[in-house]
Amino acid sequence: MVVLYSALLLGILGFGFGALLAYSAKVFEVKEDPRIEEIISVLPGANCGMCGYPGCEAYARAIVKKNEDPGKCVPGKASGVEAKIREILKKKVE
C-alpha cells in the first residue's frame, strides 16, 4: 500500500505542477526575435568574451537589437561564422 500511495501522490503532484508550469510558460511567454536563437546556434558557444560581451547569447542579442558588427567573433573566424550570421540577418522578421 505504501508503494502505491507514494507513487500515486508523487505522480499526481508531479503531473499537476508540470501542467501548471507548462500553462504559465505559455501565458508568460516572452516573444523574442527568432533570429537571436539562430545566431546563437551558429556561434561557437565558447562564451569566451573576446567580442566584448559576456557570452555568446549576449553577443547574439546585441547583433540583432543594437546592429552590432557580426565580425567580432574571434574563435569563429576560421569557420566563417560572420558570413553565416549575415545570411541569418538578411532574413525578414516575420
Next chain:
Amino acid sequence: MKIFLIFVSAILVHNFVLQRFLGICPFLGVSKKIDTAIGMSFAVLFVMVLASSITWFLEGILRALGIGFLRTIVFILVIASLVQFVELFMKKFSPALYEALGIYLPLITTNCAILGLAILNVQLEYGFLEMLFHSIGTGVGFGLALILFASIREKLDLQEVPKSFQGTASALITAGLLSMAFMGFQGLVKL
C-alpha cells in the same frame, strides 16, 4: 495574541538569517545593491508563503496516508515548481530585475531557508493561521535582514577600507556584527 507573538518572533527573535543562520547564500550574494535586495526579498517572501501553505496541506495528506518519509522530496517538488513559476513571471514583467538577480533566482529552489521553514512549520505543529503568520514573518524577517545588510554594504563601499578587508571580508564581519545586534532581541518574546 499568540499569532502576533509568532509573527514578531519570526521577524526579530528567530530571524532566519541572523539567528537561525539559514539562507546565507542569497544574503551575501544579492546584497550589493538595495534595489536587487528588495526584489529578492519579495521573491523569497512570495515563495515562502505559498510554498509553506501548500506544504502544510500536503503534510496532512502525507500523514493520513502514512508516508511521512516522503516529506523532503515532496516539499522540494513544491518549492522547485514555485521558483520556476516566479522565474517565468519575473522574466515577463521585470526583465531588469531578472537580469540583476541572475543565478540567485533559480537558487531559491535549493535555499535552505524555504525548506527549513516548511519543515519547521510541521515540527512546531502549527495550525493554519499560525503557520501563515509564521511564514509571512519569516519572509519579512529575511527581507529586513537583507535590506539592512545591503544598505550597510552600500555605505561601506564609500568608505576607505584597508585592502585586506575589502569586499567579502568586510561583508562577513558586518554580517557577524548584525547577527550579534539581533541577539539583543532574545527574550523579547516568550513563546
